[in-house]
Amino acid sequence: MKRVAIIGVGHSKFGVRADATYCELAFEAVKEAIEDAGITQKDIDLSVVGSVGNRLYDMYPAPSVNEYVGLTFKGPLRVEAACASGSAAIFTAYNAIKSGFAETAIAIGVEKMCEVDTPTSTAIGGRGCYLWEFHMFGTSFAAYYALFATAHMTKYGTKEEQLAKVAVKNHYYGARNPKAHFQREINVEQALKSRVICWPLKLYDCCPISDGAAAIILASEEKVKELKIQDPIWILAIGYGSDTGNLTRREDYTSIKSTRIASQMAYKMAKINPEDIDVAEVHDCFTIAEIMAYEDLGFCKKGEGGKLIDEGQTWIGGKIPVNVDGGLKAKGHPLGATGCSMIYELTKQLRNEAGNRQVPLKKYLALAHNVGMTGQYCYVTILGR
Amino acid sequence: MSKAPEYPSIKSRTLTITHDIPISRTKVYWDGLREGKVYATKCKNCGQTYYPPQPDCPNCLTSNMDWIQISEGTLETFTQAYLKPQGFTHYEQNYIIAIAKVSEEIKVMGWLEETDIKNVKVEMPVEITAKTMPDGFPTIILKPKQTSTQHPALNQ
Numbered sequence: 001m002k003r004v005a006i007i008g009v010g011h012s013k014f015g016v017r018a019d020a021t022y023c024e025l026a027f028e029a030v031k032e033a034i035e036d037a038g039i040t041q042k043d044i045d046l047s048v049v050g051s052v053g054n055r056l057y058d059m060y061p062a063p064s065v066n067e068y069v070g071l072t073f074k075g076p077l078r079v080e081a082a083c084a085s086g087s088a089a090i091f092t093a094y095n096a097i098k099s100g101f102a103e104t105a106i107a108i109g110v111e112k113m114c115e116v117d118t119p120t121s122t123a124i125g126g127r128g129c130y131l132w133e134f135h136m137f138g139t140s141f142a143a144y145y146a147l148f149a150t151a152h153m154t155k156y157g158t159k160e161e162q163l164a165k166v167a168v169k170n171h172y173y174g175a176r177n178p179k180a181h182f183q184r185e186i187n188v189e190q191a192l193k194s195r196v197i198c199w200p201l202k203l204y205d206c207c208p209i210s211d212g213a214a215a216i217i218l219a220s221e222e223k224v225k226e227l228k229i230q231d232p233i234w235i236l237a238i239g240y241g242s243d244t245g246n247l248t249r250r251e252d253y254t255s256i257k258s259t260r261i262a263s264q265m266a267y268k269m270a271k272i273n274p275e276d277i278d279v280a281e282v283h284d285c286f287t288i289a290e291i292m293a294y295e296d297l298g299f300c301k302k303g304e305g306g307k308l309i310d311e312g313q314t315w316i317g318g319k320i321p322v323n324v325d326g327g328l329k330a331k332g333h334p335l336g337a338t339g340c341s342m343i344y345e346l347t348k349q350l351r352n353e354a355g356n357r358q359v360p361l362k363k364y365l366a367l368a369h370n371v372g373m374t375g376q377y378c379y380v381t382i383l384g385r
Numbered sequence: 386m387s388k389a390p391e392y393p394s395i396k397s398r399t400l401t402i403t404h405d406i407p408i409s410r411t412k413v414y415w416d417g418l419r420e421g422k423v424y425a426t427k428c429k430n431c432g433q434t435y436y437p438p439q440p441d442c443p444n445c446l447t448s449n450m451d452w453i454q455i456s457e458g459t460l461e462t463f464t465q466a467y468l469k470p471q472g473f474t475h476y477e478q479n480y481i482i483a484i485a486k487v488s489e490e491i492k493v494m495g496w497l498e499e500t501d502i503k504n505v506k507v508e509m510p511v512e513i514t515a516k517t518m519p520d521g522f523p524t525i526i527l528k529p530k531q532t533s534t535q536h537p538a539l540n541q
Contacts, residue, residue, distance in 0.1 A: 018392040057397045123470035131406065132437035133494055136524045137482050138466060138473035146464035147484060154462070154507045199465040199502055246437055248484055248492040253462045 004097045005224045005232035006383070007104075008037025008217035009344040014332035015181040017211035022056055022112040023068035029213040029340075030069040030108060037217045039227065044217070045102035047075035050089030050109040051336035052082060054124050055116050065108060074106075082128065083285060084372030085109065086214065086339025087379035091238055093218050103223040109340035110213040121209055128373050129245045141285065142206055144247060144374045146198035149288040151253035153200065155303070160200060162306035163287040164191035167204040167330075169315055170284060170323050174330025176357050181210045181332030205287040210332030214340035216347075233347050236272075236365075237382040239265030243375045254303075256289075256371060258378035259296035263369070266380040267298075272365060274298035277382075279349050279359040280320060281342035283371040284327040293369055294322070297380070321359045324349075342368040343381065350385045410440040413452045418515040418523035425491055426450040436491040458485035458493060460509040460527070465502045475520065483527050485511050495525035504529075 010032030012025045020028075026049075034040065049062035058064055066075035081088035086109030093105035113121055126133075126140040133139045152158050168188055174180040186204060194203035224232055241258030244250060251257065267273060274297060282297065284290035291305035299320045300308045308314060314322040325331050325345040328338060346366040348354045364385040371378050408415050417424045425436040431445040436455065441448045463483035469476060481497040483505070493513055499505055511527040518524055 119471040119474050126470050140470050142468050143464050143466050147462045151462040197468045248494050
């Protein structure tokens with residue numbers, strides 16, 4: 001089978017970007033990715049736009065994005081997998097190269113969330129399963145993850161302090177990432193004292209509502225040779241999983257099953273184990289999600305996610321550094337951009353270009369874990385160099 | 386936190402969306418809610434039960450269902466929503482959203498009839514009823530059972 005490489009990555013500043021439209025945000029990311037790859041738009045065969053898009057003034061964002069960034073005629077689709085749309089775009093671009101349809105493809109993740117007010121954004125987010133949940137109970141994503149937090153805390157004794165420690169770590173690294181939404185440190189006490197959003201989750205347990213874009217350029221091994229690109233980053237595996245739309249049809253609320261399915265698929269495909277990973281990006285839309293990800297990805301035993309953060313094992317220098325770009329929690333979570341943003345960070349890490357946030361590399365293996373909704377979608381991507 | 390600088394912007398034209406959602410095949414359920422009852426479906430062919438109720442069975446690909454009432458369960462998890470989405474901002478109370486387990490195949494989401502989260506525990510037994518809110522929308526109410534039938538976990 002053809003190998004697929006990452007030859008260029010780009011990332012806009014994340015945050016409340018009232019200064020830019022979604023097309024302008026996409027341009028920031030695509031320009032950087034194209035310059036990083038050292039190619040032009042002419043070299044790109046396929047453009048895949050990943051965007052949830054339902055908070056935009058445009059309902060069909062892909063044509064406008066492609067036109068704006070100089071990729072008209074290259075973009076026959078937009079993909080959507082909720083908060084995992086960026087990974088879905090990479091998955092689609094990867095498969096196009098694997099199958100021989102394209103030699104070079106770009107995945108553009110873009111989201112503009114802050115042009116509508118918070119109750120509107122919350123309602124759009126909560127409408128993942130409208131008829132049987134939102135319609136009657138006013139669910140939101142904070143509420144959904146809070147249901148998992150309560151169950152996890154009850155079953156495993158996970159503490160609010162442990163959730164707060166995840167936020168403290170991710171803010172620490174966000175403060176060192178110039179592209180992050182929040183660039184300031186917080187402490188455990190501040191996190192615990194912040195206002196309740198959906199009990200037991202408080203403000204600092206929740207990622208912000210953010211605008212942003214990220215772009216990843218993929219190429220076949222042949223194209224890499226033709227372009228004379230030395231030492232690229234390779235996609236070793238992409239695993240995927242999914243789960244029920246209705247939360248009431250889940251087995252339990254202490255684990256994201258699709259994470260387990262996707263990661264097992266990815267580990268098997270890459271022929272590696274969780275212990276081999278040097279650095280990981282996990283889907284910390286809420287602090288409890290990062291705790292569950294530690295467990296479901298196999299970084300620790302089930303129920304010991306709280307202990308792993310207590311021990312500081314997910315900081316740089318620990319057993320498995322996680323979200324050292326700030327994660328969704330501090331870097332921000334512009335839905336469609338997030339999956340591409342994870343691959344951007346891991347590519348920089350594997351190239352040893354992450355500056356003051358550089359993780360020491362042993363096996364040059366990195367893992368990205370991107371969840372859509374509460375596990376309705378999941379992608380786990382493993383990169384190597 | 387430093388205040389974000391203000392940038393010039395223009396307003397989009399207003400878009401209003403309200404859906405007419407078909408219920409002809411789940412009318413028993415929606416009528417039931419108005420009568421205070423919650424129904425699930427059970428496949429007459431293979432016996433699989435469904436909640437949310439669905440009139441089609443993906444298990445055996447038939448569409449011949451019985452309606453079965455569900456009336457009690459035990460709490461599996463819960464949260465209290467301080468953040469309210471558009472459509473719910475007129476509710477003054479911070480409602481408690483909970484999921485109750487009814488059987489191996491059925492779990493139900495509802496609003497818990499309790500205002501103090503400290504009184505709520507996982508594994509609490511609840512009655513499952515329904516009501517129509519003052520704004521005309523139906524909801525499911527999970528009502529904690531009387532102390533005499535409380536789960537032992539509550540005494541901890």
